[in-house]
Amino acid sequence: MTEDGGRTWKKISRFPGVPDMTYVNMIIASQHDENVVYAAFNNHKRGDFTPYLLKSTNKGKTWKSISSNLPKRGSIYSIAEDYENPDLLFSGTEFGVFFSVDGGKHWKQLKSGLPTIAVRDLAIHRGEDDLVLGTFGRGFYILDDYSTFRSFSEEKMKQEAILFPVKDALLFMESTRIGGSGKSFQGASFFTSENPNVAATFKYYLKDDIETLESIRRKKEDEIREEGGDIKYPSLDELRAQNMELKPKLQFTLKDNAGQVVRRLQKSPSSGVHEVEWDFRYSSSGPITESDVNKEEPAMGTYVAPGTYTVAMSKIVDGIETKLTESVSFNVVTLANVTLETQNRRDLADFQQKVSDLQSILRAVGNLIDDIENRLNKMRVAAKSVKGDNVNILSDIQDIQSRLNDIKISLYGDRLSSRLDIDRSLSISDRINRAVYGTISATSAPTQTHRDGYQIAREELEPVLREIQQIFKREIVSIENELDRVGAPYTPGRIPQLNRDSRR
Structure with missing residues (x-):
């Protein structure tokens, strides 16, 4: 530890709960308080996979663990601190990436699109509020716009559902390469990576899964199995009721500034933090096709005009819609990079x-x-x-x-x-x-x-x-x-x- 730009150093060799000579995998200084420093220790080469994540609030004089509920056998490799909210932390572990909104008292895992893999490094892109992950053997992953996590709190997570604030959504016509999309005629060795969809992104939180008759039955069977009891085969009426039950859905209703419904988006419910995208289009007014029936929603229609829109979240259980959140307002804006643009x-x-x-x-x-x-x-x-x-x-x-x-x-x-x-x-x-x-x-x-x-x-x-x-x-x-x-x-x-x- 140095306080004079590296002219003199002080060695800190003992940390509470951390075995001696454990490798210091990463250490970062807080961007908000010069007294705060975080350190991630890794002892897996000695067969110790305990997550050692410590924090000091007095320039390393004393330390305390902030590993709390991280997986007990998940070694820690990296840590990152949000540049606006000092309580928003990210941790890369053997089993993926976790985040905390209370300075490390509680951790939750980020899963969507990320395999169970060691996250060796973390970086934050300030311009876009993106979280960039470097993994062991599985390449790079990017979480687009994590800014919604800043408004998260343990108190809010007790709510049934949260629809986070929505950033201005950029509406533009995506260009296409000569010869088609993707690599086009560039050859298989030409490196390409998919761009994010041209869409408005709505991030939301659902506290619990929406239970069905089948999930309730299976949960009871698991409890009986753990207690060593005998599981009774469900009756024909019970199986028929499960088979006839409508699948629960989350619905996101978009309206324009006149209150007219523009689009209804549906998604299967799952607890945790997720996102859904809107492609700036109305629902199609065309004839319903077999494909529409299979997808259980109409095809996409024409583009909307720039302006102010709202989105609200509800759940549909047994065909009955129940509101989960209030409407959130957001703006659809265009890029000023086109020629002959209409004035209206x-x-x-x-x-x-x-x-x-x-x-x-x-x-x-x-x-x-x-x-x-x-x-x-x-x-x-x-x-x-x-x-x-x-x-x-x-x-x-x-x-x-x-x-x-x-x-x-x-x-x-x-x-x-x-x-x-x-x-x-x-x-x-x-x-x-x-x-x-x-x-x-x-x-x-x-x-x-x-x-x-x-x-x-x-x-x-x-x-x-x-x-x-x-x-x-x-x-x-x-x-x-x-x-x-x-x-x-x-x-x-x-x-x-x-x-x-x-x-x-």
Whole structure:
């Protein structure tokens, strides 16, 4: 220990609870108090894996352990102190990294994305409030923006849930390399590393796991097993109740400054500190697909405009939503690094939303036409099996199919003319898609061509929707009623009939 810039030194060789000659793995001076110093000792080469982490508040004259609840067989390699909050400490151990918000009285492990590995070194990036880890044999890891931990406390950790303050979120269009993303054409040896997602990040804390019927049963079985008792196999009713129980979810509801819901994000609940990201997009207004059903959420839509938004956290258990936190306000801001930027981002976002909604209607109409044609094909086959006259039924089916063919030409263009290289006017989908893909990732204002294309497509789509509605709600139903009357085999959309012995 030196107090004169290294001219004279004082040796400190004994530390409470630490075996003599134990290796000093790291020692750091506090950035807040010249009297405070931290030291990490490592004795694993002698078969001693005890975590020795000490603190002195009088320039090394006396020391006390701050290892508290760190793993008993987890050697300590490194320690770091936050540059704003002296009570916020990080410790690298044999089994990962831990943090304390009370100067080392209590420690909690950081796990998300980090394997169980020795953390040999720690560094804090002040510009971004990032915690950088150097591990033994597993490379470097970075915890982005740990600043939320500064507002943590043991008292707050008794709450059921905490949604931490949100930094300004940067909205920008990410550039892409020639040839695609990642390494592109650079070759396998070209070093790349993934950038953080372009998103607003919400960090949250959940005190306890949300228990399910299955987790409660398994916990009881563990207790019986520890006591040496016999475990009873669950009854059929118990297993059925577990199987039918809805999985609990955490929901994060985002709203704009007018209070309108922008997006609902869901995540499986797990105790501890976690984060969820929002990609600055609305939910898609397009038709729900099987992929959406499997993910249990709609696809992403268009980008929002810069401005003030709020996020709130709730839990959904047995289908019932319960609020966990109050709303937290944050700002979505843009980077000033684009050319031809629009002067009105709200107008741009509104136009992107309008053309996306129109494209969604176009896709929905296409799905409906496919559904109608599928039903027509099956009704055509069913009509051939009736014993009576089927001419009128087949004629009505063919009439609808012919009209659908004309509608598809209006929507998607004449593919035969295109194949024969014959000039044709733009279809409805041509106009909509040009407006969508010309503005979807743009930061400049929509051109007049985009606006005109949208307006023309909207006007041309209106009569198509009316005719589709007439076909779907009346004419298809009329044919299905006739098929029921003549005793035709079942086709999708019809309710099966009993007592059909008197088929004609």
